[in-house]
Amino acid sequence: MQGLRLSAARFLLTVLLLAGTAFADGNKAPAVSMAVQSVSLASVTADRLQFTARVSVMSSRKVTMHEVVFRQLYANGIPFYASPVEDRLTLLPGKSVTLPKALTLTVYLHDLSSLKPLRKLVKDESVAITGTAYANLDLNAAEKLFLATGHARVQIKIDNAVELRIPGGALAKVAALLLIDHAQAGLESTGSAWESATRMFSGQREALRKSFEPALVLAHATYQLKDGEGKSFPFESTATGFRVGGNQVVLPKCVLAPWKFDPYVAASMQKDGSLKISDYELVLWPANARIRDDAGQLTMDQAWRLSTQQIKILPLTKDDSDSMLLSLDDGKIVKVKVHRRQGPAALGLVEITDPAVPAMSTAIATSGKADEAANHAASDSFAVFYFPEGIEARTAKPGMLLMSAEQGLSSLELDIDSSGWGSPVIAGQSVVGVVTDEHSIVPISDAGRELNFNTSQPGAAPGGR
Secondary structure (H helix, E strand, C coil): CCCCCHHHHHHHHHHCCCCCCCCCCCCCCCEEEEEEEEEEEECCCEEEEEEEEEEEECCCCCEEEEEEEEEEEECEEEEEEEEEEECCCECCECCCCEECCCCEEEEHHHCCCCHHHHHHHHHHHHEEEEEEEEEEEEECCHHHHCCCCCCEEEEEEEEEEEECCCCHHHHHHHHHHHHHHHHHHHHHHCCCCCCCHHHCCCCHHHHHHHHHHHHHHEEEEEEEECCCCCCEEEEEEEEEECCCCEEEEEEEEEHHCCHHCCCCHHHHHHHHHCEEEEEEEEEEEECCCCCCCCCCCCCCCCCCEECCCCCCEECCCCEEEEEEEEEECCCCCEEEEEEECCCCHHHEEEEECCCCCCCCCEEEECHHHHHHCCCCCCEEEEEEEECCCHCCCCCCEEEEEECCCCHHHHCCCCCCHHHHCEEEEECCCEEEEEEEEECEEEHHHHHHHHHHCCCCCCCCCCCCC
């Protein structure tokens, strides 16, 4: 399972936060709901399906909403990605408002071990969408006093089913099903998740793989949250990282201290001081290393582990926390502090201490070159490496996305989930940024200054275990 297990945290909140702090009557935080009104098939290509969705929002009172991001989205159990919404929207009490722009939903075929569920979705023309949205709300005076800020981030659950619309009618539907069937045949013939498509790279893609794959690592963190009675609740987090020279590895802090990023865990720990983090473990697999054995069990044969002193976590930067409002199952609203995923403070450094692992020469551009590369014109492409299957895969096989941006790095829109946090963003032959969530990329020059990582240490040619 990728990402954090939330069920245990929700259980803790039921026990620990039932009487949690809420706004006084008359100053309650708004209850915000979101529903998918319609979904239409937009395009079918050799590597992805894209849909457009109209989404409505409703609030219990007047409030201004902006900067909505989506996480852990599934359509009939199939993971998909939606770009963030940046429009400001005024919500009136009890009135449904449709977002001004349709959402673009993307399903990458190489993310799937089988395309049969996707075929059924198109064939049945029915979509059940589940997931979570996080929206920033402008607050009233009482709420500003409560949070000591002018806005708050709220969580909105999404769970509804709609009919799939297919423009072009029966012929378009048949064409889409034929392409999916062709893709499934290629998938079954190669025996891996959409290998037949991901191997059809241009010379540019092959050059990028050769240059950067040896620097990639798949990171997986596990820990226990223990209460005062000794009860334990397991959590885990998965992300991407990359080596930056010598034996240093850049990782998102959400795998180095994942409890700081999860609002349920943070709320539980803030409420009950007896809750403790224990049994934290961090495992890194280099790109293309074996993750699971023939029986499908996790194997550490080709991994580096914190518990065996093959890696160590270097001192973390100062936390950059933000307040958000969390709605409990009983309807109460509580304030929690979580670490921001944006900015260089959301990153950290790990050092590989295993003497059997050779140092590697850096693949990172100097800050000047990185700044120049980050401002490439729209005709230039950016590449993002990540591990789409996480630890569910047999091997740590990287995926790669090629994208373009109208205004350089700052306008790049990412369609990857939490497995891609920590991914390097590449322009030309230089790493120019680091992904910290689907809405944020930290320029490599900022990351280098914050973490003070080595970008010039000579060493052996790139390589792993």
